[in-house]
Amino acid sequence: xxxxxxxxxxxxxxxxxxxxxxVVLTMIAGGALFALLGKDPFVAMKTIFWDPILGExxxxxxxxxxxxxxxxxxxxxxxxxxxxxGVWNIGAEGQYIVGALCxxxxxxxxxxxxxxxxxxxxxxxxxxxxxxxxxxxxxxxTRFNTNEILVSLLLVYVAEQLLAASALRWLKNPEGQGFPGxxxxxxxxxxxxxxxxxxxxxxxxxxxxxxxVIFAYVLLNRHMTGFHIRLAGQAPRAxxxxxxxxxxxxxxxxxxxxxxxxxxxxxxLTGPAGQISIDFNxxxxxTAIIVAFLGRLHPVGILLAGLLMALTYIGGEAAQSTLGxxxxxxxxxxxxxxxxxxxxxxxxxxxxxxxxxxx
Amino acid sequence: MDLSVISPAVLLASLxxxxxxxxxxxxxxxxxxxxGVLNLGVEGMMITGAICxxxxxxxxxxxxxxxxxxAAGGALLALLFGVLTQLLLAxxxxxxxxxxxxxxxxxxxxxxxxxxxxxxxxxxxxxxxxSEIPFLGRLLxxxxxxxxFxxxxxxGVWLFLRYSRAGLVLxxxxxxxxxxxxxxYKVVAIRFAAIAFGGACAGLGGAYxxxxxxxxxxxxxxxxxxxxxxxxxxxxxxRPGRILLGAYLFxxxxxxxxxxxxxxxxxxxxxLSMSPFVLTIVVLVxxxxxxxxxxxxxxxxxxxxxxxxx
Numbered sequence: 001x002x003x004x005x006x007x008x009x010x011x012x013x014x015x016x017x018x019x020x021x022x023v024v025l026t027m028i029a030g031g032a033l034f035a036l037l038g039k040d041p042f043v044a045m046k047t048i049f050w051d052p053i054l055g056e057x058x059x060x061x062x063x064x065x066x067x068x069x070x071x072x073x074x075x076x077x078x079x080x081x082x083x084x085x086g087v088w089n090i091g092a093e094g095q096y097i098v099g100a101l102c103x104x105x106x107x108x109x110x111x112x113x114x115x116x117x118x119x120x121x122x123x124x125x126x127x128x129x130x131x132x133x134x135x136x137x138x139x140x141x142t143r144f145n146t147n148e149i150l151v152s153l154l155l156v157y158v159a160e161q162l163l164a165a166s167a168l169r170w171l172k173n174p175e176g177q178g179f180p181g182x183x184x185x186x187x188x189x190x191x192x193x194x195x196x197x198x199x200x201x202x203x204x205x206x207x208x209x210x211x212x213v214i215f216a217y218v219l220l221n222r223h224m225t226g227f228h229i230r231l232a233g234q235a236p237r238a239x240x241x242x243x244x245x246x247x248x249x250x251x252x253x254x255x256x257x258x259x260x261x262x263x264x265x266x267x268x269l270t271g272p273a274g275q276i277s278i279d280f281n282x283x284x285x286x287t288a289i290i291v292a293f294l295g296r297l298h299p300v301g302i303l304l305a306g307l308l309m310a311l312t313y314i315g316g317e318a319a320q321s322t323l324g325x326x327x328x329x330x331x332x333x334x335x336x337x338x339x340x341x342x343x344x345x346x347x348x349x350x351x352x353x354x355x356x357x358x359x
Numbered sequence: 360m361d362l363s364v365i366s367p368a369v370l371l372a373s374l375x376x377x378x379x380x381x382x383x384x385x386x387x388x389x390x391x392x393x394x395g396v397l398n399l400g401v402e403g404m405m406i407t408g409a410i411c412x413x414x415x416x417x418x419x420x421x422x423x424x425x426x427x428x429x430a431a432g433g434a435l436l437a438l439l440f441g442v443l444t445q446l447l448l449a450x451x452x453x454x455x456x457x458x459x460x461x462x463x464x465x466x467x468x469x470x471x472x473x474x475x476x477x478x479x480x481x482x483x484x485x486x487x488x489x490s491e492i493p494f495l496g497r498l499l500x501x502x503x504x505x506x507x508f509x510x511x512x513x514x515g516v517w518l519f520l521r522y523s524r525a526g527l528v529l530x531x532x533x534x535x536x537x538x539x540x541x542x543x544y545k546v547v548a549i550r551f552a553a554i555a556f557g558g559a560c561a562g563l564g565g566a567y568x569x570x571x572x573x574x575x576x577x578x579x580x581x582x583x584x585x586x587x588x589x590x591x592x593x594x595x596x597x598r599p600g601r602i603l604l605g606a607y608l609f610x611x612x613x614x615x616x617x618x619x620x621x622x623x624x625x626x627x628x629x630x631l632s633m634s635p636f637v638l639t640i641v642v643l644v645x646x647x648x649x650x651x652x653x654x655x656x657x658x659x660x661x662x663x664x665x666x667x668x669x
Contacts, residue, residue, distance in 0.1 A: 004666065037468075154636045161632050165629035
């Protein structure tokens with residue numbers, strides 16, 4: 001018989017080891033999945049995890065790594081604060097879209113003016129847009145006690161419709177010969193977010209992600225608000241007795257995660273994506289949830305997890321073109337990773353005992 | 360704009376059709392939540408059911424086998440959630456999200472060969488002269504059997520929860536798992552059963568989308584229906600009757616906005632398309648603002664982890 005015995009304290013060793021274990025298990029299960037699809041699992045794994053970093057064409061993929069990791073890390077860092085405090089913002093995808101729309105609209109309003117101030121203004125507008133969209137579930141939660149999980153998620157679908165309306169009507173390129181989509185912001189120098197160092201993929205979004213990681217680390221370890229966040233998550237009653245206001249905490253978590261998601265959207269729009277189009281959002285807001293958990297809700301862990309998840313995106317694309325592996329396989333692979341992570345997490349708080357219970 | 364093209368009988372009849380997938384999923388989730396388990400993976404289970412049902416129906420040529428396959432697929436995915444949350448004591452919110460993300464991926468993977476395929480038609484129930492009655496016949500007696508199955512299921516769940524001994528035990532587990540455990544009930548086994556039932560219902564709802572309502576397979580075709588179902592459980596304050604009402608309200612909104620789109624109302628199509636979601640949020644707010652009624656109606660152990668020896 002297998003029993004679970006509660007540990008007196010969470011195991012530090014397993015806290016660090018479980019993400020690695022989860023990745024290994026996912027590779028095994030994913031390999032089995034790929035084998036079922038008729039692909040050689042070893043070749044598939046090598047294409048996804050090895051070639052983009054160390055393979056023959058790695059110089060091309062390496063730059064992509066930072067481009068994909070930046071939005072994931074930026075969003076996940078924000079989400080992790082809330083997840084630690086038991087505040088579930090799962091609508092980052094919507095905040096990402098609205099941030100990009102607000103920032104993009106500001107940039108398009110200035111077109112074709114030149115000026116150093118345009119891009120900073122867009123950045124502010126992007127953060128504000130994401131913040132505003134996140135404030136809807138935040139305020140509804142604190143004011144009416146409405147379930148923030150459902151509201152934030154439902155708002156993703158509303159944001160997607162806003163995106164469609166923007167791409168087809170409100171922000172459509174007047175010189176686009178009737179094609180859907182806005183002007184290309186990446187080709188408008190005052191509003192573009194170019195690669196800062198050629199060949200690295202480093203753009204302002206990457207810089208922002210780095211700053212967010214450092215900011216979150218300091219906040220959680222050296223600041224009272226960070227302590228309150230951890231306290232509210234681990235012992236809600238104790239937090240209330242010591243004067244932590246749950247409402248302020250909810251609003252704080254939604255503010256930070258919303259603004260960061262909005263920023264991620266704006267940097268993506270002005271750089272890699274270029275224009276507002278119907279299919280602008282590619283699910284970073286949802287993948288960031290996996291990144292946040294894989295990174296143990298710790299800023300540095302999230303940085304590593306973001307890079308790993310970016311690798312699965314890039315490797316997945318490579319496997320799509322070279323092996324004909326369907327795009328959905330990578331999606332299923334990422335979902336599996338979260339499954340295994342949650343499954344092996346039991347080892348942190350419980351000891352597995354074999355044999356009969358001792359009386 | 361021409362509103363005269365909207366016929367009330369057809370509108371109300373299609374309302375019932377539009378509401379059915381959400382009703383099925385919401386009733387399943389109700390049972391699951393009544394046992395104290397919050398499964399946020401409804402969207403994932405629905406879409407898995409949609410593709411399993413679609414594939415089974417196309418391969419066998421029988422919609423009935425399709426629906427059975429959908430229920431099995433949804434239940435299987437739900438059991439995965441059960442293993443995570445009941446045996447490995449994982450966080451239910453995170454596990455539910457994982458289920459949704461995984462379900463969307465795996466369904467797109469299975470569905471690759473089924474794009475553009477036509478499923479076998481689900482037959483309308485032949486109710487003879489009843490469906491000839493003007494207005495009411497079109498409204499009530501000319502649907503496929505799944506619509507009536509959804510209504511019967513709602514009634515059945517209501518009777519089960521309210522009048523049966525097993526229903527009482529299920530509710531006891533949801534209100535206080537420690538007390539139920541002390542009385543000798545198998546908390547984990549009961550919850551597993553409730554989770555599987557919820558998954559099967561969500562799968563049926565998904566299959567109704569892919570086999571009847573749309574009817575074809577496209578990636579991500581549930582498009583938020585699972586989340587709406589979750590919201591409707593809260594809206595219905597965990598009562599089958601009110602959940603039926605909520606599903607019909609949402610179905611009505613969906614059908615109405617589609618009709619208004621067809622009637623070329625001078626409002627952007629996107630605004631109409633987002634209206635069901637906005638309405639759901641508004642209703643959620645009203646329900647939760649009403650002196651915490653919705654929060655007191657929730658099962659007390661909803662989302663809590665149960666570990667016997669602790």
